[in-house]
Amino acid sequence: MDSSAVTEELLKIPVTKLAVGMYVTAIENNGKVAIANAGQVKNKEAIRKILTSGIKFVWVDIAKSAKGSMPSVKKKAAPTGNRSVRQQNAKKILGEAKGLIKKVMGEIYEGKAIEVEPFAALADSMIESVMLDVDAFKCISALRSKDAYLLEHSVNVAFLLVTFGRHLKLDKELMKQIAIGGILHDVGKIRVDNKVLHKPGKLSPEEFEHMKLHQVYALEEMEAARGLSQISKDVCLMHHEKLDGKGYPCGLKGDELPLHGRMSCICDIFDALTATRCYKQAMSPAAAFKILLSLTPFHLDQQLVYEFIRCVGVYPVGSLVELSDGRVGIVWDAKDRDALHPVVKCFYSLKHYRYTEVDFIDLNKSELEIERGVSPSSLDVDPTPFY
Numbered sequence: 001m002d003s004s005a006v007t008e009e010l011l012k013i014p015v016t017k018l019a020v021g022m023y024v025t026a027i028e029n030n031g032k033v034a035i036a037n038a039g040q041v042k043n044k045e046a047i048r049k050i051l052t053s054g055i056k057f058v059w060v061d062i063a064k065s066a067k068g069s070m071p072s073v074k075k076k077a078a079p080t081g082n083r084s085v086r087q088q089n090a091k092k093i094l095g096e097a098k099g100l101i102k103k104v105m106g107e108i109y110e111g112k113a114i115e116v117e118p119f120a121a122l123a124d125s126m127i128e129s130v131m132l133d134v135d136a137f138k139c140i141s142a143l144r145s146k147d148a149y150l151l152e153h154s155v156n157v158a159f160l161l162v163t164f165g166r167h168l169k170l171d172k173e174l175m176k177q178i179a180i181g182g183i184l185h186d187v188g189k190i191r192v193d194n195k196v197l198h199k200p201g202k203l204s205p206e207e208f209e210h211m212k213l214h215q216v217y218a219l220e221e222m223e224a225a226r227g228l229s230q231i232s233k234d235v236c237l238m239h240h241e242k243l244d245g246k247g248y249p250c251g252l253k254g255d256e257l258p259l260h261g262r263m264s265c266i267c268d269i270f271d272a273l274t275a276t277r278c279y280k281q282a283m284s285p286a287a288a289f290k291i292l293l294s295l296t297p298f299h300l301d302q303q304l305v306y307e308f309i310r311c312v313g314v315y316p317v318g319s320l321v322e323l324s325d326g327r328v329g330i331v332w333d334a335k336d337r338d339a340l341h342p343v344v345k346c347f348y349s350l351k352h353y354r355y356t357e358v359d360f361i362d363l364n365k366s367e368l369e370i371e372r373g374v375s376p377s378s379l380d381v382d383p384t385p386f387y
């Protein structure tokens, strides 16, 4: 069994079961998870305080809790730990997010203004979940569907922004505003001609000019939206701006682009590059990083791109890699490891062109190495069932 999966295992317990020595990482009140001031329960007084505050459940980090403070917990046989639960949760949020974006796009189509409240709630749950397990989300967003691209892309960009914001240690409220902007960043596309929007392959110069209009429409939508913060609006309106002033819709330049605006450009391009579309192959994250770097410093902020690479990782959790023995697997666990030695869940052999027995390879304990990143679309089999 893979020990790293155990170290990151969180256990949800009712407050009544809380004991001195347990390490609390998050609390749940009225069905909402909030990140607590993480720490060990020092004494009975601390428990009494939590009990009287109305909190019903807490999340306890098993590895960080004092020995003997935890009730005996049966470990699962699979080395996925609580990952599968968190992935289920991630999937649920993705589903809700897509539903919400679909609804708001329909409303914009009917001429209604954007209402911010449901997006704020969604941004909250995105942040909470990313704080609980950022890798669960990376894994889920690695599962890309070819259709419903706009929805998929909007949600992915929002999650990438939250993940990036967490890496940059941004304030939670700022992250929330950024996430809302991320979910809504392409709303202007609803008014772009479907023939142009869904055209497979490269757009003609005229079609590209028409596509650029989505940001002019976005200006109008952001103007009409009720309760949207300036930061959320910026994230939406700045994702096609460039540092040299040659972007659109406003041609903003240098310092006119704040941190959150610069982040939105990076996340938008990265997601577009690593997505599978009907007309193009998905790119591996490593290949996408090269392109991001080639767009610095005239378009993207170079330092920020380097930070982004550090944040996502060369072989991010959820991405596919080929090992030196020809086996292909999903990067499964990278927590507290260097970038080149994650745990990889192997399921296919490129040498024999057939599925293999599923095997979790801990590269810290194996002679094998990562040979290269593999894009899902270059495989002739579907990796989806193995996520």
Ligand SMILES: [Fe+2]
Residues within 6 Å of the ligand: 185, 186, 214, 239, 240
């Ligand atoms: Fe866009």
